[in-house]
Amino acid sequence: MKHENAKYLRPQHLSGLELVRDICCGNLEGGSVGSTEVTLTPGKIKAGNHTADPQTAGSVGLLLQVSLPCALYADGPSELCLKGGTNADMAPQIDYTIKVFKPIVEKFGVHFNCDLRMRGYYPKGGGEVVAKVSPVSELSPVNMTERGTISKIYGRSFVAGVLPYKLAKDMATTATRVIRREIKDLYINIHTLQEKDMACGSGNGIIIIAESSTGCIFAGSALGKKGVYPDKVGFEAAEMLLRNIRHNGCVDEFLQDQLILFMALANGISRIRTGPVTLHTKTAIHVAEQLTQAKFTVTKADDENASNDTYIIECQGVGVTNPHF
Incomplete structure (x- = not known):
């Protein structure tokens, strides 16, 4: 695999490349901070313990x-110790990884768990x-083409380190108010909390999750x-959520591209209903x-529930098999 980019290689990029190199017993050339050309030649995928630490908020x-x-294609279970920024821009x-990505990617047959031991924030990680x-x-393969109705909305608004708890309350209050303008018949449960022992550094943020009747x-x-x-932070999160459920798709704009590789690897035809297709996904x-x-x-979705920006992404996967099974 060869990657050439006008942007130079940063510590977090190098850490990811080194992690993949170790998992696949590969050979990495050009793997140094500042490099603009990288060549990774993979070998046999190896199970076991692997660590990545960019020593930044990567x-x-x-x-x-x-x-x-x-x-997923190793010869046994793997344990990945991943360090850096857990809530990074x-x-x-x-x-999001635990509450949104994980349950959806499990539909492909993926099984993994995440033990969140310490949160890290910009700039130190x-x-x-x-x-x-x-x-x-x-x-x-997966078939996610029926959205159903939104049945649950909940979230997490947090501050960490030296920041005051009031910030978490204000973010949650604003987010709840914005969502209620469009969705009036559901209880919105956004927990507010101040992190101390489980956080490295100071930071604040919010994540709001909506679940539908079809999962x-x-x-x-x-x-x-x-x-x-x-107030602006809470408003931004709420508007992002609303934007992603207005198009009546089954995944949001950030999950789209994360599922593409699994669709390609799966054995059979996968179909996913989504909103506007992002550049990341393309x-x-x-x-x-x-x-x-x-x-x-x-293709554009053409059913009665589709809007002008509802699409179906379909893939004929290649059915990659694990040689160790």
């Missing part, structure tokens, strides 16, 4: 994204998650920043087709 969730598909919060992954013989899960989230009022489809020879099609 996203733990992104480290899991690159390592989980490899660990421009990446899925660990709460310091978070730690241990994921235990069970190997599979092959992945099953679809959506989320909206936001992190606080210096100079940004908590890129993931292109890369997956190049690497696996899987075939994707994206």
